[in-house]
Amino acid sequence: MLVGVLPLLWIACATPAGNLGAACEQGNGYACSSWGQQLLQQGEPQQAENAFGRACENGLVDDCITQGQLMMERGELDGAEPPLIKGYEAESQPATLALIDLYQARRAPGDEARVRQLSWDAPAIDKPPREVMFWWRPTITGELQYALAYSFQPMEFWSRRMTLGVHFAGADDRAVELNASVGYQHFLTSEVVPYGTLLLGGAFQKRTFNAGLEVGVKLCLGSIGHLNLGGGMSVGSPFHASIGLGINSLPVDLLLYIAAHAH
Known part of the structure; x- marks a missing residue:
């Protein structure tokens, strides 16, 4: 701007x-x-x-x-x-x-x-082509659980209906799982976007192949990003709810570029 x-x-x-x-x-x-x-x-x-x-x-x-x-x-x-x-x-x-x-x-x-x-x-055209997402996963045990993802959703991917990305989940001070992700999102309106995401990767703590599913809804803020409510389950992460924030990856890309070229 x-x-x-x-x-x-x-x-x-x-x-x-x-x-x-x-x-x-x-x-x-x-x-x-x-x-x-x-x-x-x-x-x-x-x-x-x-x-x-x-x-x-x-x-x-x-x-x-x-x-x-x-x-x-x-x-x-x-x-x-x-x-x-x-x-x-x-x-x-x-x-x-x-x-x-x-x-x-x-x-x-x-x-x-x-x-x-x-x-x-039209509902998808003003959304960012790439997003960085962070989720907090509240648990009844009080353990701090979270997830991070980097998602690609250009207009070429069926007008942003399809997404590809990398997904990481952790708990307290340990890694839980690392996955590739593929998802579908439906633009109910320009602001309300239900989605489902398939996760495939590794479950570190269980030392096994990981598979899982995340579902939820994005409350979009145009090209800035979105708020996120959802839940899911996987081999590495049993059933969980999540509250998240997604932002346009451009500011993050800029910070990474500056960090990479700093002396």
Whole structure:
């Protein structure tokens, strides 16, 4: 977010209002974006649309979406499709929903099939492609049990319905099990996602092959992550309930990168 917002703030502060148009004409995408917002406030949507179009050409995906939405408002459905597709390909939920509205309004050959596909994608498209998850497993004995997992769920995996990952469980100061995981999640809504996960690996304490099943529900927070309530059982971990938190792996990836390159 900072990467996207800071250049816009700098342009707005450093460029006089009258010069935004000139800077945009010279190919400055951030100036085009700021100019488009200024033109909207002045009640000039057509010129704003052109400014957002220039920003879109310079790779500012949010402005592609704004351009497409403005074009839809004036009934230019065919022209609105390409910038909205750019937003959809960048995994933007607003762009996906706008495309659904566009195809439902246009009703050209093939649009009905496009609506079905986009409606299938829409609940999942704003979710993170990778997640780091932590569960606390309360027990009646008072023993501290927990689990960690790293999960992959890109749109290519059946629009995030399928997940693959690595799962580790521990108790107090000892390892309990390490598994590969494969799961399915059903997007009941964009925010409520029941899931089931099959675990296959090793049970350390019992020194044997491990197999297990986890089921639960995610309460999603968009691209940030989710809260998690569930339970399961395996050879290494008898029946248990779990309370968890999943976060987008990007912050964790960044910390690991910094740690790996620190001197």
